[in-house]
Amino acid sequence: MRPGLPSGIQIGDVRADSAIVWGRADRPARLVVEHASNASFREAVTVRGGVATQENGFVARLDLSGLAPDREVLLRVRFEDLESGRARSAPVDGRFRTAPAGRRNVRFVWSADTAGQGYGIDPERGGMRTYEAMRQVDPDFFVHCGDTIYADAPIAERMELADGSVWRSLVTADVAVVAESLAQFRGRYAYNLLDAHVQRFSAEVPQVWLWDDHEVVNNWSDAKDLSADARYTEKRVAVLAERARRAFLDYAPLRYEPSEEERIYRHVPYGPLLDVFALDARSYRGPNSANRQAIGGPATAFLGAAQLTWLEETLAQSSAVWKVIASDMPIGLVVPDELDSSGRPATFEAVANADGGPPLGRELEIAHLLRSIREHGVRNVVWITGDVHYTAAHRYDPARARFTGFDPFWEFASGPLHAGSFGPSALDDTFGPQVVFQRASPIPNAPPSAGYQFFGQVDIDGATAAMTVTLKDVSGASLFTTTLEPAG
Numbered sequence: 001m002r003p004g005l006p007s008g009i010q011i012g013d014v015r016a017d018s019a020i021v022w023g024r025a026d027r028p029a030r031l032v033v034e035h036a037s038n039a040s041f042r043e044a045v046t047v048r049g050g051v052a053t054q055e056n057g058f059v060a061r062l063d064l065s066g067l068a069p070d071r072e073v074l075l076r077v078r079f080e081d082l083e084s085g086r087a088r089s090a091p092v093d094g095r096f097r098t099a100p101a102g103r104r105n106v107r108f109v110w111s112a113d114t115a116g117q118g119y120g121i122d123p124e125r126g127g128m129r130t131y132e133a134m135r136q137v138d139p140d141f142f143v144h145c146g147d148t149i150y151a152d153a154p155i156a157e158r159m160e161l162a163d164g165s166v167w168r169s170l171v172t173a174d175v176a177v178v179a180e181s182l183a184q185f186r187g188r189y190a191y192n193l194l195d196a197h198v199q200r201f202s203a204e205v206p207q208v209w210l211w212d213d214h215e216v217v218n219n220w221s222d223a224k225d226l227s228a229d230a231r232y233t234e235k236r237v238a239v240l241a242e243r244a245r246r247a248f249l250d251y252a253p254l255r256y257e258p259s260e261e262e263r264i265y266r267h268v269p270y271g272p273l274l275d276v277f278a279l280d281a282r283s284y285r286g287p288n289s290a291n292r293q294a295i296g297g298p299a300t301a302f303l304g305a306a307q308l309t310w311l312e313e314t315l316a317q318s319s320a321v322w323k324v325i326a327s328d329m330p331i332g333l334v335v336p337d338e339l340d341s342s343g344r345p346a347t348f349e350a351v352a353n354a355d356g357g358p359p360l361g362r363e364l365e366i367a368h369l370l371r372s373i374r375e376h377g378v379r380n381v382v383w384i385t386g387d388v389h390y391t392a393a394h395r396y397d398p399a400r401a402r403f404t405g406f407d408p409f410w411e412f413a414s415g416p417l418h419a420g421s422f423g424p425s426a427l428d429d430t431f432g433p434q435v436v437f438q439r440a441s442p443i444p445n446a447p448p449s450a451g452y453q454f455f456g457q458v459d460i461d462g463a464t465a466a467m468t469v470t471l472k473d474v475s476g477a478s479l480f481t482t483t484l485e486p487a488g
Contacts, residue, residue: 001087002081002087002088002089003025003026003027003029003079003080003081003087003088003089004025004026004027004079004089004090005023005024005025005026005077005078005079005089005090005092006024006026006190006193007023007024007190007193007194007199008023008092008193008199008200008202008203009021009022009023009075009077009092009094009202009203010022010023010202010203010207010253011075011094011096011202011203011204011205011206011207011253012206012207012208012209012252012253012254012255013206013208013253013254013255013266013268014096014097014098014099014140014141014206014270015098015099015268015269015270016067016069016070016098016099016100016101016269016271017065017066017067017068017069017098018063018064018065018066018067018098018255019063019064019067019073019096019098019206020061020062020063020064020253020254020255021033021049021061021062021064021075021077021094021253022059022060022061022251022253023052023059023060023061023077023079023092024052024057024058024059024060024190024193025052025058025059025060025079025089026058027052027058027081028051028052028053028054028058028081028082029051029052029058029060029079029080029081029082029089030048030049030050030051030052030060030079030080030082031048031049031050031051031052031060031061031062031077031078031079032046032047032048032049032077032078032079032080032088033046033047033048033049033062033064033075033076033077034046034047034075034076034077034078034091035047035064035067035073035074035075035076036073036074037071037072037073037074038074039074041074041076044076047062047064048062049061049062050062051082052079056250057182057183057186057247057250057251059250059251060079061253063255067098068098069098069099069100069101069271070097070098070099070100070101070102070104070271071097071098072095072096072097073095073096073097073098074093074094074095075093075094075095075096075203076091076092076093076094077091077092077093077094078090078091078092092203093203094203094204095203095204096204096205096206097140099140099269099270099271100270100271100272100273101271101272102271102272103271103272103273103462103463103465104271104462105459105460105461105462106140106270106271106273106274106458106459106460106462107137107138107139107140107457107458107459107460108139108140108141108142108143108270108274108276108457108458109134109137109139109142109143109205109455109456109457109458110142110143110144110145110326110384110386110414110455110456110458111130111134111142111144111145111386111414111415111416111417111454111455111456112144112145112146112147112212112328112385112386112387112414112415112416112417113146113147113214113386113387113389113415113416113417113418113419114128114144114147114148114149114150114192114416114417114418114419115128115149115150115153115155115175115188115191115192115418115419116147116150116153116214116389116416116418116419116420117150117153117419117420117445118153118154118155118156118159118169118420119155119159119167119169119418119419119420119447119448120155120169120170120171120175120191121169121170121191121194121195122167122168122169122170122449123170124168125167125448125449127195127196127197127198128192128195128197128198128417128418128448129197129418129448129453129474130417130418130448130453130454130455130474131195131197131198131200131201131417131418132197132200132201133455133472133473133474133475133476134201134205134455135197135200135201135204135205136476137457137476139205139457140206140270141205141206141207141208141270142201142205142206142207142208143207143208143210143276143278143326143384144207144208144209144210144417145210145212145326145327145328145384145385145386145387145415146210146211146212146213146215146328146329146386146387147211147212147213147214147215147328147386147387147415147416147419148189148192148209148211148215148248148252149179149185149188149189149191149192149214149215150188150214150419151178151179151184151185151188151214151215151216151217151244152178152179152214152216152217152218153178153214154175154176154177154178154231155169155171155175155176155191156169156171156176157169157171161447161449162443167447167449170194172187172190172191172194173187174186174187174188174190174191175187175188175191177231178217178231178232179240179243179244180232180233180234180240180243181243182243182246182247185215185243185244185246185247185248186247186250186251188247189247189248189250189251190251202253206253207252207253208254208268208276208278208326209248209252209253209254209278210264210278210279210280210326210327210328211248211264211280211282211328212281212282212328212329212386212387213282213349215244215247215248215282216237216240216241216244216282217237217240219288219337219349220237220240220241220282221237221282221285221286221287221288222237222238222241222287223286223287223288224237225237245262245264245283248264249261249262249264254266263280264278264280264283265277265278265279265280265303265307265310265311266278267314269320270320271320272319272320272321273320273321273322273460273462273465274320274321274322274324274460275318275320275322275323275324276324276326277311277314277315277323277324277325277326278326279303279307279311279325279326279327279328280303280307280328281302281303281327281328281329282328283304284301284302284303284304284305284306284307285301285302285303285304285362286298286299286300286301286302286362287299288337288338288347288348288349289347289348289361290346290347290348290353290361291347291348291352291353291360291361291362291363292353292355292360292361293360293361293364294360295364296364296365296368300361300362300364300365301362301365302351302362302365302366303365303369308365308368308369311325311369312369312372312373312376315372315373315376315378315381316372316376316378318378321380321460321465321486322380322382322460322465322467322486323378323380323381323382324381324382324383324384324458325381325382325383325384326383326384326385327383327384327385328385328386328387329349329350329351329385329387330350330351330352330383330385330387330388330394330411330413330425331350331351331352331366331383331385331396331411331431331433332351332352332394332396332411332427332428332429332430332431332433333350333352333388333394333413333425333426333427333428333433334348334350334352334353334354334425334426334427334428335348335349335350335352335387335388335425336348336349337349348361348362350362350387351363351365351366352427352428352430353428353430354426354428355428355430356402356428356429356430357402357430358402358403358430359402359403359430363403363430363431366431367403367405367406367430367431370403370405370406370407370409370431371405371406373406373407374405374406374407377488379407379486379487379488380467380484380486380487380488381407381409382409382410382411382412382467382469382484383409383410383411383412384411384412384413384414384456384458385411385412385413386413386414386415386416387413387415388413388415388422388423388424388425389415389416389419389420389421389422389423389440389441390413390415390421390422390423390424390438390439390440390441390452390454391413391414391415391438391439391440391454391456391471391473391479391480392412392413392414392423392424392435392437392438392439392440392471393410393411393412393435393436393437393438393469393471393480393482394410394411394412394413394427394433394434394435394436395408395409395410395433395434395436396408396409396410396411396431396432396433396434397432397434398432399432400429400432400433400434401429401430401431401432402429402430402431402432403430403431406431410469410482410484411433412456412469412471414454414455414456414471415453415454415455416448416453416454417453417455418448418453419448419453420444420445420446420447421440421441421445421446421447421448421450421452421453422440422441422444422445423438423440423441424438424440436480436482437471437479437480439452439454439471439473439479439480440452448474451473451474451475452473453473453474454471454472454473454474454479455471455472456469456470456471456472457469457470457471457472458470464485465486466483466484466485466486467483467484467486468481468482468483468484469481469482469483469484
């Protein structure tokens, strides 16, 4: 009996000469990838990749190397049985374009938050439609800014909506409960790939994944206390986080760091116009607190010392025109963790601490980073993020800030991809953010069918190097556009 390829394929971390090709089999099998530059697959090259086993969740990947820059690559991906090598799955086709060695137009999209708040795949409502809207703009790649799954949010077959209608989700055993075992965490990722839009998108658009909290449990850090949460039999967050990380690394089509396979933060170069810096604001953070410590250290860590140093140094070394920092959480938006008796934030989940004063707590790390960017003369830094379940454009200006040791910059937030919609959030004045645009649902936890699903699109002009950022909704309609001219 020949193997199957039930989750389709994924492509990730594309560079000028290489790309990751990912697949999942339904039994032990070896990944086999054919690639060609023409639809007839004349002179195709066949490369054998990794082995999918029960131990690794039947996933396998191949770092496809030796490619030419700025070329369309066509794929045929199969799994072959391990005994004879003659029984092969039906092929899944894919395509992507390698990063350029010289200047050309570049387009990428980003968003966050997939299958959140119990909103699973409802075939009658068209499934995860934002993925198709992003595919339609034909991007070079996609940045998923986190909450790639909602491991802590069970999906039910029926959910009654405020308008009296019923959301009917496709449900598997792994998404009907909170994820605790490694198999359940993996099952969450496999669930998302049941959606036809997600499969089609993943076969055509290379991806760069970040993670945030819901890959493990809401608002997690090592200090998260699950003792009162009756849904969990495994109360140790560190154990859940270890399993969640393994599942994320199994399913994310990312290139493992040679010296540190489990590291999630990384630099993705994309030609002379663009470097992407994908952050990890989860693995190294201190506990959520009142976030008003006057001295930095482990208790105020957000990125952590090693990642912060890496980011400073890699930014300073970048020769790309644009440096895009992709973060799973925003800088100046107030994201509460726990509320006090009066309903005001008592502890905080992101950077901002809602006091609008000079940097304290986690803000100390960001102040250090922003000062370093200015002192090293790093130009054209733009932040993209998700997490907050609405879309917005923020401009940070030292002329409006309590901390002034930085150059002005933009931060753009967009999401969710397929989850409940919320917002907008309050702003903290420490770094002087101004809301230039925002669009949010007028009611909390609006379903995906309400239309408040968003993504961002970035276009860099190959001739002028100007960057145009457009915020879009699930229909593909443009809500806001601004063009940034490169400095220096």
